Amino acid sequence: MLKAGVRKPDEGTAEPFEKGTTWNMITVTGLSKAYITPYARVQALKNVSLKVETGDIFGVIGFSGAGKSTLIRCFNRLEEPDEGTIVIAGNNVTSMNQNQLRLARRKIGMIFQQFNLFDSRTVFQNVSFPLEVAGYSRNKIRQRVGEIIELVGLTEKAKAYPSQLSGGQKQRVGIARALANDPDVLLSDEATSALDPQTTYSILELLQDLNRKLNLTIVLITHELDVLKYICNNMAVLERGEIVERGTVKKLFLNPESDTARRFIGITESFHNHTVYREGEGI
Amino acid sequence: MNSDLLPLLLQGTGETLYMILLATVASLVIGLPLGVILVVTEKGHIMESSQLNKVLGTIINIVRSFPQIILIVVLLPLARLIVGTSLGSTAAIVPLAIGSAPFLARVIESSLKEVENGKVEAAQAVGARPIEVIGKVLIPEALPSLIRGTTLAIIAITGFTAIAGAIGAGGLGSLAIRFGYMRYRDDVMYSTVIILIVMIQGVQLGGELLAKRIDKRRHKLG
Ligand SMILES: Nc1ncnc2c1ncn2[C@@H]1O[C@H](COP(=O)(O)OP(=O)(O)O)[C@@H](O)[C@H]1O
Numbered sequence: 292m293l294k295a296g297v298r299k300p301d302e303g304t305a306e307p308f309e310k311g312t313t314w315n316m317i318t319v320t321g322l323s324k325a326y327i328t329p330y331a332r333v334q335a336l337k338n339v340s341l342k343v344e345t346g347d348i349f350g351v352i353g354f355s356g357a358g359k360s361t362l363i364r365c366f367n368r369l370e371e372p373d374e375g376t377i378v379i380a381g382n383n384v385t386s387m388n389q390n391q392l393r394l395a396r397r398k399i400g401m402i403f404q405q406f407n408l409f410d411s412r413t414v415f416q417n418v419s420f421p422l423e424v425a426g427y428s429r430n431k432i433r434q435r436v437g438e439i440i441e442l443v444g445l446t447e448k449a450k451a452y453p454s455q456l457s458g459g460q461k462q463r464v465g466i467a468r469a470l471a472n473d474p475d476v477l478l479s480d481e482a483t484s485a486l487d488p489q490t491t492y493s494i495l496e497l498l499q500d501l502n503r504k505l506n507l508t509i510v511l512i513t514h515e516l517d518v519l520k521y522i523c524n525n526m527a528v529l530e531r532g533e534i535v536e537r538g539t540v541k542k543l544f545l546n547p548e549s550d551t552a553r554r555f556i557g558i559t560e561s562f563h564n565h566t567v568y569r570e571g572e573g574i
Numbered sequence: 575m576n577s578d579l580l581p582l583l584l585q586g587t588g589e590t591l592y593m594i595l596l597a598t599v600a601s602l603v604i605g606l607p608l609g610v611i612l613v614v615t616e617k618g619h620i621m622e623s624s625q626l627n628k629v630l631g632t633i634i635n636i637v638r639s640f641p642q643i644i645l646i647v648v649l650l651p652l653a654r655l656i657v658g659t660s661l662g663s664t665a666a667i668v669p670l671a672i673g674s675a676p677f678l679a680r681v682i683e684s685s686l687k688e689v690e691n692g693k694v695e696a697a698q699a700v701g702a703r704p705i706e707v708i709g710k711v712l713i714p715e716a717l718p719s720l721i722r723g724t725t726l727a728i729i730a731i732t733g734f735t736a737i738a739g740a741i742g743a744g745g746l747g748s749l750a751i752r753f754g755y756m757r758y759r760d761d762v763m764y765s766t767v768i769i770l771i772v773m774i775q776g777v778q779l780g781g782e783l784l785a786k787r788i789d790k791r792r793h794k795l796g
C-alpha cells in the first residue's frame with residue numbers, strides 16, 4: 292500500500308467530520324436523481340450523502356449501472372439532481388443559476404473515460420480552451436498552457452492533434468485541459484478505464500503527483516478495485532444508487548461490511564489467481 | 575458553329591455563376607443558424623427547447639415539400655419587396671435562397687449531430703457559454719462534414735438555377751430553353767449541358783479537396 296500524501300486535518304481529534312465544512316472540499320447531502328424514460332423510471336441515486344476532505348483522493352467504486360457517473364456528473368451539474376444539495380469549496384452548486392454555475396465550473400475540472408478532446412484543436416489549443424472561455428489574454432494563455440503541458444509531460448507534443456497521440460497522452464491532454472483554470476477539484480469519470488494497465492498506472496501516478504503538488508482534491512469513480520487501491524485514501528461503495536459502505540480504503544480490505552464490497556474483493560482476487568494460472572500455462 | 579454561340583454562353587454562364595454565388599451565400603446566412611438551432615434545441619442539448627425545435631422543423635419540412643418551380647412563382651412577389659424587381663437573375667436569388675436554405679439547414683443539422691456529445695460536455699464542464707460551444711466546438715469539429723454538405727447544397731442550387739432560368743431568371747437554364755429547345759439550337763443545348771456538368775464537377779471536386787485538406791491536417795502523422 293502506498294502512503295497517503297495528503298494533509299489530514301484534525302488528525303487525532305475524535306470527530307473530524309463534525310467540525311463543519313472548513314476541511315471538506317465537497318459536501319453532498321441527500322442527493323437523489325431519477326431518469327424518466329418512455330419505458331421506465333430509473334432511480335439512479337437515492338439519498339446519497341458524502342463528504343470529501345480538502346486535498347483527499349476520494350474514490351467511488353461500484354459495478355456498472357450503480358450510479359457512479361450520475362453521481363459525479365451531478366457535482367458539476369452535467370446532470371441536474373432532483374433533490375439534495377452539493378456544496379463545493381463553500382459554494383452551494385445546486386442553488387446556482389446558469390451564470391454562477393459557469394463560473395463555478397471553472398474551478399471544478401473533469402476528465403472522461405473517452406477523453407473528449409477537440410479533434411479540431413492541437414494539444415496546445417485544447418488546453419487553452421478553458422482559458423479562452425475565461426477571457427484571458429493571449430500572452431497569459433500562452434504562459435499558462437506552457438506551464439500546464441509541462442506539468443503533464445507533453446511539451447514536445449504541443450502542436451500535435453489528438454489523433455496523433457496514444458491513449459495515455461490523450462488523457463494527459465484531458466488532465467491538462469481540466470487543470471488549466473487551476474481548479475480546486477478534479478472529477479474523474481472512469482478516466483483510466485479505456486487504458487491498458489501500464490498506461491493506467493502512469494496516469495494514476497500523474498494524478499497522485501498533481502494531488503501533492505497542487506493540493507488538488509480528486510474525486511474519482513471506477514469499477515476497478517486496483518485503481519481504488521492504488522491512489523485513493525477514502526472511498527464509498529455505491530450499489531443501486533445508494534452508498535452501502537464508506538471509510539478508508541484500508542478498512543474496505545480489512546473489514547468489508549457490505550456484500551458489494553466483499554464481491555469486489557472476491558472478484559479481484561479470483562481474477563488475479565486466474566491471471567497467474569494462465570501465466571503459468573505459458574499463454 | 576453560329577457566331578452568337580460564344581457571347582450567349584458567356585452571358586448565360588456569368589448569370590448562372592452570379593445566381594449560384596449569391597444564392598449560396600444567402601442560403602448559408604439563413605441555413606447555418608437554422609441548422610445550429612435545430613441541433614442545440616434538441617432534447618438534452620445545450621439550449622433544449624422542444625417547442626422551437628418542432629416549429630422550425632415543421633416550417634422547414636413545409637418549404638421543402640413545395641415543388642421548386644411552384645416555390646419560385648410563389649416567392650417572386652417577395653423578391654420585388656426585397657431586391658426591388660421580380661425579373662431576371664437578381665430577383666431569382668430570393669426564391670433560390672429561400673428554397674435552398676431549408677435543405678442546407680437539414681444538411682448542416684446532420685453534420686453537427688455527428689459531433690460526439692462528450693465534446694460538448696467537456697466544453698460545458700469548463701464553463702463555456704452556449705455560443706462558445708457552438709463557435710469553438712460544434713462548428714470547428716464538424717467543419718469537413720459541413721464543407722461536404724455545403725458542396726451538396728451548391729450542386730442542388732445549380733440545378734435549381736436552371737429551373738429558375740426556364741421561367742425567366744436568365745442563366746444557362748434560360749439559354750437551354752429559349753434557344754436549345756424553342757429554336758432547335760442543338761449547339762446551345764449541348765454546350766449549356768456540358769458547362770453545367772463541368773461546373774458541378776468543379777464544385778464537387780473543390781469541396782472534396784478542401785474537406786480532405788482539413789481532415790489531413792488533423793490526422794497527419796508525426
Ligand atoms: N441518460 C439516461 N437516461 C436514462 N437512464 C440513464 C441515463 N444515464 C444513466 N441511466 C441509468 O441510470 C443508472 C445509473 O447509471 P450510471 O450513473 O451511468 O452508472 P455507472 O456509471 O455506475 O455505470 C443505470 O441504470 C443507467 O441505465
Ligand SMILES: [Mg+2]
Pocket residue numbers: 359360361481
Ligand atoms: Mg459510468
